[in-house]
Amino acid sequence: MRKTISIITILVGLTTKLYAAPTDSLLMEKYGMVKIHSSSIGIYYARPQDKAAIVQLDSFLTIMSTGIFEEFEHKIEGQVQFEFYPSINASQCVCGWDTLNKKERNWTKLGCAHYIKKIQMVMPGTSIEGDSIYKVWGGFNKVMLHEYIHNITYDIIGEANINKIPWWITEGLACWKADQYYYGKGFKKLILEKIDQGKVPTVKDLHTNYLKVELLYGWSWLFCDYIISTYGWDTMLQIQSDFKHFKKILGKSYNQINMEWLEYLKNKPVDI
Numbered sequence: 393m394r395k396t397i398s399i400i401t402i403l404v405g406l407t408t409k410l411y412a413a414p415t416d417s418l419l420m421e422k423y424g425m426v427k428i429h430s431s432s433i434g435i436y437y438a439r440p441q442d443k444a445a446i447v448q449l450d451s452f453l454t455i456m457s458t459g460i461f462e463e464f465e466h467k468i469e470g471q472v473q474f475e476f477y478p479s480i481n482a483s484q485c486v487c488g489w490d491t492l493n494k495k496e497r498n499w500t501k502l503g504c505a506h507y508i509k510k511i512q513m514v515m516p517g518t519s520i521e522g523d524s525i526y527k528v529w530g531g532f533n534k535v536m537l538h539e540y541i542h543n544i545t546y547d548i549i550g551e552a553n554i555n556k557i558p559w560w561i562t563e564g565l566a567c568w569k570a571d572q573y574y575y576g577k578g579f580k581k582l583i584l585e586k587i588d589q590g591k592v593p594t595v596k597d598l599h600t601n602y603l604k605v606e607l608l609y610g611w612s613w614l615f616c617d618y619i620i621s622t623y624g625w626d627t628m629l630q631i632q633s634d635f636k637h638f639k640k641i642l643g644k645s646y647n648q649i650n651m652e653w654l655e656y657l658k659n660k661p662v663d664i
Contacts, residue, residue: 419485423478430471433457438476442515445532446476452533453540460541460569465629466548468509472540476515477503480522483514502526505539506554508546513539530572538570548633557635559602564612565632568620573613575663583614583657592657595649599638618656 420437428443429436433454436446461467477483480501487504502525503513514522516532529535545562546554567573586592586607593605598615605611620628623642630641642649 419477419482420475423482425475425477432471433468434472434474436474436476438474438515439478442476442478442517445516446474449533449536453536456537457540460537460544463569463625464541464544464548466544468544468547470509472543473510475510475512477512478515478518480514480519483512483522487512502535503539505542506546507543508551508554509543511536511539511543530570534570534572538566538572541566541569545632549635553635557632558599559608560598560612560615561632561635563609564614564616565628567609567613568616573610575660577662579610580660580662583660587654587657592654594646595653596646599635614657614660615653617660618653622652622656 424439425437426440427435428438428440429446429450431450431454434450436450438446457468475486477486483503484501487501487506502522503511505511513536516523516526526532526535529538542562545557545565549557573579583592591606593611595615597605598611602608602612616628619631627641631638634641639645639649644652
């Protein structure tokens with residue numbers, strides 16, 4: 393069953409610079425986190441009492457990974473390291489956002505996967521605030537699938553490109569493949585309003601100036617959908633692997649793509 397996400401929540405405007413902090417082994421020790429599970433796809437660190445939920449998550453990701461690897465034409469070799477912290481503050485400590493405008497920092501981070509073969513998150517059931525965010529984004533499994541897809545993207549492009557690849561590709565693809573958006577009447581109405589107000593980001597904004605784009609997650613999901621709907625999944629995979637040659641892959645100028653992008657937004661049907 394699809395998860396309908398609140399328009400206000402999903403279209404959060406972020407003006408940020410990403411960074412990823414190294415694991416703090418002392419922090420893991422402080423919270424009693426140990427290696428509690430291992431499988432073909434991952435090594436899981438959490439508190440012993442969290443094992444049942446982690447085993448269920450691993451089962452879900454293991455089942456999903458086969459199809460995801462086939463779709464992305466890429467398999468992560470070896471195990472991903474999963475770290476589940478029993479505190480929002482702890483997860484934000486090891487993985488956070490370097491905010492350019494700290495006065496507008498008004499969101500809570502569950503964690504992140506902006507590494508190769510490492511995902512750091514808050515453990516569900518340990519924070520009311522964290523649990524509410526998991527619920528908004530479709531639940532624990534969908535959020536973790538989203539983060540695992542980030543790992544696949546970063547494994548494809550290599551560590552040197554993690555902070556260079558446009559956000560519309562990484563976040564848009566992860567949201568698209570994890571089925572975290574539902575294009576209902578309210579969403580459609582909002583997009584048409586943005587078109588009337590002249591507030592639709594240009595293709596260049598999304599591809600090169602993405603940290604200045606408001607409502608970034610929503611636009612990223614829509615832009616991936618536009619590429620896939622118009623040019624096909626194989627073209628989306630090409631762009632992910634060779635994002636620096638985005639226009640060359642599509643064979644069009646920014647102006648030409650902009651016109652197509654606006655037509656797609658005007659004509660995209662509402663999901664039933």
